[in-house]
Amino acid sequence: MTTKSEKLYEQARKVIPGGVSSPVRAIKPYPFYTASAQGSILTDVDSNRYIDYCMGYGPLILGHAHPAVRNAVADQLEHGWLYGTPIEAEVKLASKITSLYPGIEMLRFVSTGTEATQSCLRAARGYTGKNKFLKIEGGFHGAHDAVLVKAGSGAATHGVPDSLGIPPDFTKHTLQVQYNDIDAVTEAVESNRDDLAAVIIEPVLGNV
Template identity: 65%
Template sequence: MMHFDSSIRLFDQARRLMPGGVSSPVRAISPYPFYTARAIGPYLWDCDGNRFIDYCLAYGPMILGHRHPAIKEAVSDQMDRGWLYGTPSELEVRLAERVSSLYPSMERLRFVSSGTEATMAAIRVARGSTGRDMIIKIEGGFHGAHDSVLVKAGSGATTLGIPDSLGVPADATKNTIQVPYNDPAALEEVLERFSGRIACLIMEPVLGNIGPILPDKGYLQTARRLTEKNDVLLIFDEVITGFRLSLGGAQELFGIKPDLTTLGK
């Protein structure tokens, strides 16, 4: 029988220090989260000694499991060379070469600190290069915690964005339009209605935040065709799908070449 006395005690302390007692809403497990003490391979142990199979794997980064020997050795070797430089290094050049070889659509890339920062930068690039302000996103898709993509679900295929959180000004989402996933007709309608005003369509090729939900046959190909026809940039947010659906992500698996790609986790 499992016991959670230590986790309950820690959660009581955490609630006095952090909103909701957690650092991210996804960790707000009711009635209290368990507190991990150690991990190896596919397993987690909490501070009460209970063992769990970890199907989450830190929401993606631990794709090889916890404390994989090869990863542990590589990290240890790098630590002996230094922890943080704040300058360019050969390692980032080699990593950029590796990523570029797996994602031919990425003619140039930039390393950032989070998926949120990546999607924010991609949208900014799209707006800057097109000179347009409006963007389209998919209902239920998650692209980080910046204001323009925190749009209330279900706002409708031709309705301008409504903030999904207190603290997000209406002006921040007024240029964001949502369309349903797997609905090419709705996408075409929006592209025609706001012709010449839309900078980009940002989408998870496979919805992860409310899924996973797979694309209908031909849907991604149609989205690519419609965006090209209307001179709108297509951003594939592959923060979740990248390196997982295949090494080259959803774009390799489905044979789509987006204009911009975001990776992470």
């Protein structure tokens, strides 16, 4: 029984476009609304329990409400939660990450994957002085204009915006090839060599 979720979705559709805050949550005929989560289990507002294979789309590697994380967050709340200034913890965390991953020399913290991929592409373009980048058809890299493209299949195609509100000029440097088509990737890289700044890929395509 999901009566409360159904009602919440009816209300949501009146105040939130499409009823959800991210398209990935737009489950038909309506999504379930989570009330709480613990370990591997989500409990919805109608008290149904679900095994969560999604884990916040990745980041919850310790599961929901892990005591170590909960305690650390609770400790921090005692000291305030938004400063707008640098903090010691970011230096410690960045040092920890760079010490664990030899390939990461420096890093910058951002709030969303969208900001991360946007910054990466900007850095690649700035560094190389080139404009184009290659992505895989169906790959999702966030909600900024240049990556919201789903071109036709076959050899590399130039980007056609996936959403209203994105001028075609903003996606004309986005190239796409089909996943697992090594010949198309080779051809795209070779024929765009002079203006290709980056290749961006989800190593395991999770968003098709």
